[in-house]
Amino acid sequence: MAKARRGCSSSPSCVPIPRSSTSARCWPSACLRSPRAGASAVAPSCVDRSREFYRQVLGATVVRERQPAILQFHNSYIVINNEGGPTDDKPGVRAQAPPDPDSLSSALNVRVTDVRAVHEQWRSRGGQFLTEPKDHGVEIRCYLRDLDGYLIELGKGTGILAEMGHAQSG
Structure with missing residues (x-):
């Protein structure tokens, strides 16, 4: 049985999440050139809530707040984007938790x-x-x-x- 999910900040059933004190920055270009850096992508039901989980629990550093949220995690990155789709580069594919x-x-x-x-x-x-x-x-x-x-x-x-x-x- 799937577990119930808490609401997002844009949802009427929102559970407030403390705002990150980090400023939004661009994707680090050095990451794109590094052969040791990788990225994992997730499509959660709430980007803000998911970003705060990876920041607070795993200790990842927020590099970009949203669209997509990007967190540096050791020598890798976690990319957190909204559920949705399909898009022109993945027709017929929907991203979802x-x-x-x-x-x-x-x-x-x-x-x-x-x-x-x-x-x-x-x-x-x-x-x-x-x-x-x-x-x-x-x-x-x-x-x-x-x-x-x-x-x-x-x-x-x-x-x-x-x-x-x-x-x-x-």
Whole structure:
């Protein structure tokens, strides 16, 4: 069963979200040239509410407030855009938050050096994890959901690169 979503600032059922004190800036051009930078995109039911979740709980830095909202997250970016579509570059495709948070079609995968420390930090900021970090031999991982039901995997490879025949760093 899908979880109920709180309203957005443009909705009559709005739950107020504290405004970010960061100023809106343009997409950093250095990010577009960096081979190590990547981006993940989400289409939540409320951009403002989703932006504040990623800022407050995960500690991402707001680079642009909206249309689309862009947050820097370590050496990557999270792009948060309105639900909607189709558009001329994706005809027939509608962007929307997951209708059923118990069905996985995509996940934000975050790799860190200390899963347990980050788990505790995000939990203390309001992140609600499905389980504590679990050791699966080649990796330690756990999952939480954002406010729209997108699944976020928090993990650390502990032997997966060695298993694949690659040198393991850090």
